[in-house]
Amino acid sequence: MAVQYAITTRNNRLDEVIADAGASAWLQFWNGAVPATPVTAPAGTLLASCAMSNPIAPAASSGVLTCSGITSDTDANASGTPTFCRISTTETGTTSGIVQMSAASPSGGDINIDQAIVATGTVAVSGLTITDGSS
Amino acid sequence: MNVNDPKDIVVGVATSTPPPNPPKSETTEQEEEDA
Numbered sequence: 595m596a597v598q599y600a601i602t603t604r605n606n607r608l609d610e611v612i613a614d615a616g617a618s619a620w621l622q623f624w625n626g627a628v629p630a631t632p633v634t635a636p637a638g639t640l641l642a643s644c645a646m647s648n649p650i651a652p653a654a655s656s657g658v659l660t661c662s663g664i665t666s667d668t669d670a671n672a673s674g675t676p677t678f679c680r681i682s683t684t685e686t687g688t689t690s691g692i693v694q695m696s697a698a699s700p701s702g703g704d705i706n707i708d709q710a711i712v713a714t715g716t717v718a719v720s721g722l723t724i725t726d727g728s729s
Numbered sequence: 730m731n732v733n734d735p736k737d738i739v740v741g742v743a744t745s746t747p748p749p750n751p752p753k754s755e756t757t758e759q760e761e762e763d764a
Contacts, residue, residue: 596735623743670745679741695739705741712747719743727735 597728601657604726608654611681611724614692619646620685621664621719623697623711625674632680632691642670642717643685650681657729661722668716675699675710693724 599607626638647662671686676699680691695704711717 693739695741697741697743699745704739705743707743707745709745711745714748716746716748717743718746719741722741723739725738725740727737729735 599726599728604657604728605654607728608657608659608724608726611659611693612649612651612653614683615646615650615681616683617648618683619648619650619692620644620682621646621722622680622682622686622691623676623707623717624680625677628678628696629694632694633689635688636678638677639672639674640686640688641672641674641676641711642667643682644717644719645685646681654726657726659724659726661724664719664722666716666718670711670713670715670717673711673713676705676707677703679705 620643622643623641624636624638625641626636629636644667645665647664651659651661676697679695679697681693682690683692684690697703697705697707699707699709
């Protein structure tokens with residue numbers, strides 16, 4: 595059977611993400627191969643970074659972390675289709691990730707973006723939730 | 730990874746808006762007038 599955790603434990607796991615993100619966190623959009631871990635330097639290119647709220651979310655509830663408002667990046671770094679995203683404690687850092695997730699366009703990723711990112715364009719995030727799967 | 734370890738589920742929605750077309754330069758406009 596799969597490992598199961600109580601709701602309180604699931605919430606605590608997600609709340610640790612909020613704590614680790616701290617006061618300044620960004621949602622980074624990268625292209626290229628997905629690195630082995632959130633702190634492994636990517637081989638691809640950073641396309642955009644959207645500033646997250648402080649804290650990034652209210653306390654998790656029912657095993658779900660729902661991120662608060664995320665500020666659009668109105669001056670994207672580079673053009674490309676993102677293949678993964680990271681919640682990172684730095685705007686452009688390559689080894690400061692906390693959470694790493696897949697990205698795709700227009701669908702098929704953990705984070706889906708309607709079309710490719712264009713350098714100097716705008717990237718907006720309308721919602722981001724993380725559900726602890728250990729129910 | 731433990732095969733019994735269930736995966737967390739991330740749902741994110743993003744949109745990309747290309748930059749507006751750059752304004753024509755004065756040189757270009759003058760060239761159009763000359764033409």
